[in-house]
Amino acid sequence: MSEQASGRPPAIVLDSVSKAFGSHVVLDEVSLTVRHESIMVMLGPSGTGKSVLLRCLVGLLRPDKGRVLVFGEDVARLDPERPRDREELFRIRRRFGMLFQDGALFDDMTVGENVAFPMRMHTSKSEAEIRASVDDKLRRVGLPKAASKFPSELSGGMRKRVAFARAIALEPDIVLCDEPSSGLDPVMSATLDELILELHRTLGMTFVVISHDTAEARKIADTIGLLAKGKLVTYGPTEQVLRSNHPALRQFFERSTDGPIQVL
Ligand SMILES: Nc1ncnc2c1ncn2[C@@H]1O[C@H](COP(=O)(O)OP(=O)(O)O)[C@@H](O)[C@H]1O
Ligand SMILES: [Mg+2]
Numbered sequence: 001m002s003e004q005a006s007g008r009p010p011a012i013v014l015d016s017v018s019k020a021f022g023s024h025v026v027l028d029e030v031s032l033t034v035r036h037e038s039i040m041v042m043l044g045p046s047g048t049g050k051s052v053l054l055r056c057l058v059g060l061l062r063p064d065k066g067r068v069l070v071f072g073e074d075v076a077r078l079d080p081e082r083p084r085d086r087e088e089l090f091r092i093r094r095r096f097g098m099l100f101q102d103g104a105l106f107d108d109m110t111v112g113e114n115v116a117f118p119m120r121m122h123t124s125k126s127e128a129e130i131r132a133s134v135d136d137k138l139r140r141v142g143l144p145k146a147a148s149k150f151p152s153e154l155s156g157g158m159r160k161r162v163a164f165a166r167a168i169a170l171e172p173d174i175v176l177c178d179e180p181s182s183g184l185d186p187v188m189s190a191t192l193d194e195l196i197l198e199l200h201r202t203l204g205m206t207f208v209v210i211s212h213d214t215a216e217a218r219k220i221a222d223t224i225g226l227l228a229k230g231k232l233v234t235y236g237p238t239e240q241v242l243r244s245n246h247p248a249l250r251q252f253f254e255r256s257t258d259g260p261i262q263v264l
Pocket of ligand 1 (some may be wrong): 044049
C-alpha cells in the first residue's frame with residue numbers, strides 16, 4: 001500500500017523551502033519528499049547548502065519561506081524562542097539521530113559514556129538498561145568491546161562508528177548523516193557504507209545522507225538528489241537519476257570541471 005493510501009504522512013516533506021543569509025540565497029525553493037525507511041543521499045558541491053538543509057530539518061535553522069514537514073508536522077513554523085514551540089521542537093528532534101559533519105565525540109568520556117550520553121539526557125532508563133542498550137548499539141556498529149576505551153585510542157573509522165552508535169542511541173526514526181565518509185580513506189568509507197546498509201536493514205530507520213561521493217550514493221541510496229547553487233537540480237529513484245542526462249548531474253558523476261557547476 002502506498003504511503004498516501006495508508007494515510008501515514010511521509011517521513012519528510014520539504015515544500016518550497018528557501019533560506020538566505022543576507023543577500024546570499026543558500027536554498028532556493030527546494031521541494032522534496034523522503035519516504036519512510038528509504039535511504040536518500042543528497043549530493044552537491046561544497047558550500048551549496050547541504051548542511052543548511054539538514055539543519056532546517058531538525059529546526060536548528062528556520063527557513064525564510066516554505067514548510068518542513070516531519071511526519072506531517074511543520075518544523076519551520078516552530079519558534080524556538082517560544083516555550084511551547086520549543087517543547088514541540090524537542091519532541092520532534094528526538095525522532096532524529098544526528099551524525100554531524102564535525103560531530104566530535106567527547107574526548108574525556110569513554111566510548112560507552114559517549115553512547116550513553118543521549119540516554120542520560122533524554123530518558124529515565126536505569127543504569128542497567130543504559131548499559132544493555134550501549135552494548136547493543138556498540139555491537140550493531142561492530143565495536144562490541146570498545147565501551148571502556150577512550151576516543152583517542154581509536155582510529156578515525158572507529159570513532160565514526162562510535163558516533164553512529166551515539167546517533168542511534170535513542171532509536172530514532174530518521175538518521176541524518178552529514179558527510180559520514182569525509183576524511184576517511186576509501187576502504188573505511190566503504191565499510192561505513194556497509195554499516196549504513198546494515199543498520200537500515202536491521203533497524204528499518206529512514207536515512208538522509210549528505211555526501212559529495214557519487215560512489216557512496218550509487219551504493220546505498222534508493223533516492224538521490226543533487227543540490228547545486230541552492231537549487232534541487234534533480235531528485236528521484238537512484239536508477240532514474242543515474243540515467244538522467246542533466247548536465248550538472250553528469251558533470252558531478254564524471255568529476256568534470258567542465259559544466260554548469262563552477263567553483264571559481
Ligand atoms: N549560519 C550561517 N550564517 C551565514 N552563512 C552561512 C551560515 N551557515 C551556512 N552559511 C553559508 O551557506 C552556504 C552553504 O553552507 P553549507 O550548507 O554548510 O554548505 P555544504 O553544502 O558544503 O554543506 C555557505 O556559503 C556558508 O558559508
Ligand atoms: Mg556541509
